[in-house]
Amino acid sequence: MVMGVRDWAIRFGETSDRDQTIGAMARYYTCTFLWDMGTQKVIVEMVDGKVYRINTDPQPLDAYDFALRASPATWREFAKPIPDPMYHGIWAASFRRDLKIEGNILVMMQNLRNFTVQFELLRKVGVPV
Amino acid sequence: MAKHSPVIGRYVTIDVDGYEYKVFYLRNGQGIPLVCQHTAGCHNHQWRGLLEDEEITKHYDVIAYDLARHGKSDPPLNKEWWKEEYRLTASHYMNFIVALCDALELDKPIFMGSSFGGNVALQLALHHPDRFRAVIPVEAAEHAPGFFLDWWRHPHANAAQVCASGVWDLMAPQSPDMDRWLTWHYYTQGSEVFKGDLFFYSIDHDLRGKLGNIDTRKCPVIMMTGTYDYLTPPEATENTARQIPGGIYIEMEDIGHFPMSENYPLFAVYLKEALRIIETRT
Numbered sequence: 001m002v003m004g005v006r007d008w009a010i011r012f013g014e015t016s017d018r019d020q021t022i023g024a025m026a027r028y029y030t031c032t033f034l035w036d037m038g039t040q041k042v043i044v045e046m047v048d049g050k051v052y053r054i055n056t057d058p059q060p061l062d063a064y065d066f067a068l069r070a071s072p073a074t075w076r077e078f079a080k081p082i083p084d085p086m087y088h089g090i091w092a093a094s095f096r097r098d099l100k101i102e103g104n105i106l107v108m109m110q111n112l113r114n115f116t117v118q119f120e121l122l123r124k125v126g127v128p129v
Numbered sequence: 130m131a132k133h134s135p136v137i138g139r140y141v142t143i144d145v146d147g148y149e150y151k152v153f154y155l156r157n158g159q160g161i162p163l164v165c166q167h168t169a170g171c172h173n174h175q176w177r178g179l180l181e182d183e184e185i186t187k188h189y190d191v192i193a194y195d196l197a198r199h200g201k202s203d204p205p206l207n208k209e210w211w212k213e214e215y216r217l218t219a220s221h222y223m224n225f226i227v228a229l230c231d232a233l234e235l236d237k238p239i240f241m242g243s244s245f246g247g248n249v250a251l252q253l254a255l256h257h258p259d260r261f262r263a264v265i266p267v268e269a270a271e272h273a274p275g276f277f278l279d280w281w282r283h284p285h286a287n288a289a290q291v292c293a294s295g296v297w298d299l300m301a302p303q304s305p306d307m308d309r310w311l312t313w314h315y316y317t318q319g320s321e322v323f324k325g326d327l328f329f330y331s332i333d334h335d336l337r338g339k340l341g342n343i344d345t346r347k348c349p350v351i352m353m354t355g356t357y358d359y360l361t362p363p364e365a366t367e368n369t370a371r372q373i374p375g376g377i378y379i380e381m382e383d384i385g386h387f388p389m390s391e392n393y394p395l396f397a398v399y400l401k402e403a404l405r406i407i408e409t410r411t
Contacts, residue, residue: 085356086359088357089359092299095359112286116297123302
């Protein structure tokens with residue numbers, strides 16, 4: 001059974017805020033990103049390493065800095081405890097699978113350390129698709 | 130009682146195409162020289178596990194150097210290198226390796242490198258087969274486009290973190306956290322040269338249509354690639370090895386693009402098989 005997006009948002013927010021690796025370098029980790037999972041979209045707003053808000057029903061004009069877009073099947077692969085090859089990161093999946101990285105990629109690069117760590121929390125939290 | 134490693138570090142000064150380099154290398158072992166090249170934007174600590182592997186060092190003289198501009202090997206001492214953009218070429222890279230082997234008076238060493246070190250291993254097999262007993266190109270392919278990117282040294286981003294986290298998922302998720310974070314740590318230290326190294330990796334290195342000229346009777350080629358390598362995926366390496374007459378391909382399960390650094394115990398299993406094959410062929 002697929003987890004509801006609101007339950008997911010709570011679990012993801014708590015897990016991210018508790019994560020020691022992000023906490024070790026949290027200051028200035030401030031950005032807003034969209035995760036487009038096909039049948040579900042979320043906008044995560046980070047402020048100084050903490051999840052400030054997760055918008056679970058993004059509207060067309062809701063703003064974000066950058067976006068990751070892929071099929072629900074790909075997001076489910078991301079969320080496996082040990083993903084299969086080529087689903088084990090945003091670079092791998094953008095080079096070899098259907099992941100698209102869009103928007104202001106400079107902001108993603110400026111926050112790449114923590115964003116990479118946070119993305120891998122999906123392996124613990126799961127995905128709402 | 131102090132816990133000293135048997136690994137010794139030294140410097141040697143060499144001339145390469147008129148460039149004076151003071152090269153740092155780590156060394157341990159005895160027997161057949163095994164010369165090891167780190168990956169782009171990194172340094173010789175990637176070979177720390179191999180350098181202390183007694184099973185190998187009792188038969189092989191393991192030498193892991195820092196390429197010029199990496200780790201403890203400075204940029205050229207006789208050039209105003211800061212006045213031009215660094216772009217590593219295949220020719221200069223090969224000349225560096227041959228000059229270093231000459232300076233150390235190595236008799237027909239085995240050359241092993243990973244990623245851009247693997248690609249130069251292929252170049253050496255093609256252009257200098259008489260100088261090497263064999264080569265082990267790790268995570269290599271005939272051509273590896275797509276990684277010569279401006280992001281590696283963009284002035285508006287923290288280049289150290291971009292390089293280190295940008296290569297994070299070149300490693301397998303199964304590899305130990307400690308080893309993956311050590312590799313991340315090494316990659317924070319080479320961001321100024323990473324892009325210039327990748328000029329060789331993605332642009333200047335192109336052996337398409339030339340692999341058939343490699344003579345593996347003179348210089349056997351044993352290629353190895355991990356299943357989690359998205360940059361040089363297993364099929365790219367296998368396709369490369371297939372085009373080399375007598376070329377051998379070994380697929381490494383559950384490991385990525387930095388096998389010697391991200392999970393040495395697993396890499397060692399495959400490396401020992403490669404060395405065994407070389408022993409039977411030379």
